[in-house]
Amino acid sequence: MINKIFRNPYFLTILQIVTLIIFALLIYGAIGVTTDDKNFAVVLRNTNLSNLIVWSYWWPFIIITAILFGRFWCTVCPMELITSFAGKIGLKRKPGKLLKSGWIITIFYAIILILGIHTFAIHRIPQLMAVYMLILFGVAVVVGLIWEKRTFCTHVCPIGHLLGFYSMLSFKKLRVKDATICEVCKTKDCISKSNRYKFIGRSCTSDLYPAKITDNRNCILCGQCFKSCTKDNIAIQNRKFATDLFTNIKLSWAEISFFFIVSGFVVYEVLSEWKVTKKIIMTIPDFVNHSFNISGDIKGTVKAIILFILIPSIFYGVLAILKKIISKEDLKKSFTQLVITILPITASMHLLKAILKTTSRIPYWNFVFTDPKGVETAQSIITKSEVLDKTIIVTLFPYISIIAILLSLCGLILSLLIIRKQQYQNKISGIISIFAVLLYSGVFFTTLIFWRLI
């Protein structure tokens, strides 16, 4: 079924056009809806239809699909459509070393997280969310107009590394059906220069050769190579979960640094769901903000830098250096091993956060269609003239608690299995990896047990 859809010349493009229209409507629904009141914004983020869809359903949907099935969001992403179109009519310059390094993706993501979300609250103020989405579209167009192929997707998109990491877990992969057919294939339509800017059936503009794809990270499942391959030799195939993590994955420094941020962010996201652990995790940022008399929005910036950059860098840095010193391993290899082993726990907890978010927002659906802008509803909820019916949240609580514990255990077990397969210079290096995994997953497990079960 999936392969039929991917081979169809128009279906995916039509889906991209549909998502483009939906995005335009979401932006329209958020423009003009703003506030300076932080307490009001906390409610408004859920009562504004656009904001509710983008942050509580669309974004969790991307995370869940990437972990389970791979980069299927990219298949229908409207930005791919517009950046590819801009690339077709643009200057077609070759990307330089900096773009190719992957650092632009990491820095772009860090800016959105630290400044966008934790300083200016683009996730809470609909108008700022609309501006953010317009900026993303603008950058996709400009990058497309300047650089060749699909440079925005390959080297700029702020969630590129995130989707790449999580897609290594997925049950699906895009590969050639028979590599020997590719060996004798004379036309090589899937990478041919002449197909590069076709509207339908482009050769791969993500710098991949389908016959040589070894892991899921960089294939954005755009489906263009399906249509370009005249031998019908490409297919989406099933595979065992997390297969890529048991192979010899090589990460760039940009990817390693990106993972530090994500793993710190996921700790914050899950622990801040419960007021007890939120207080604990905020101890250091609050202390720093208080000691330096920092106030206003900058407090959020300081918090994000400490929790998403400093603490994860110390955690991974100390352990990787220890591994290197004790085992005489290459430093990059030490970091890579730690990242790959901890990835399943981060992904499982990100999945949990997605579930918590989507389910906790169900009560707001009672209001968003009668008041899509959400300002009046937010006022009514704050003044208590409108009461949220939280029956569904209470009903789901025990089920989500069980899912939460199972997810944390699955993440831990997968991480330990990866450690068993990894090659270590000596036993101590492996023990350090086990220690890292137990410490990182222990933070989640303890929180979940005390929060959900006791």
Ligand code: SF4
């Ligand atoms: S890489 Fe980013 S812009 Fe490109 S298709 Fe995927 S999500 Fe969309």
Ligand code: SF4
């Ligand atoms: S066009 Fe098809 S058969 Fe030829 S190299 Fe590409 S994937 Fe293989």
Ligand code: SF4
């Ligand atoms: S190999 Fe390239 S063209 Fe084929 S689906 Fe992946 S990104 Fe698209």
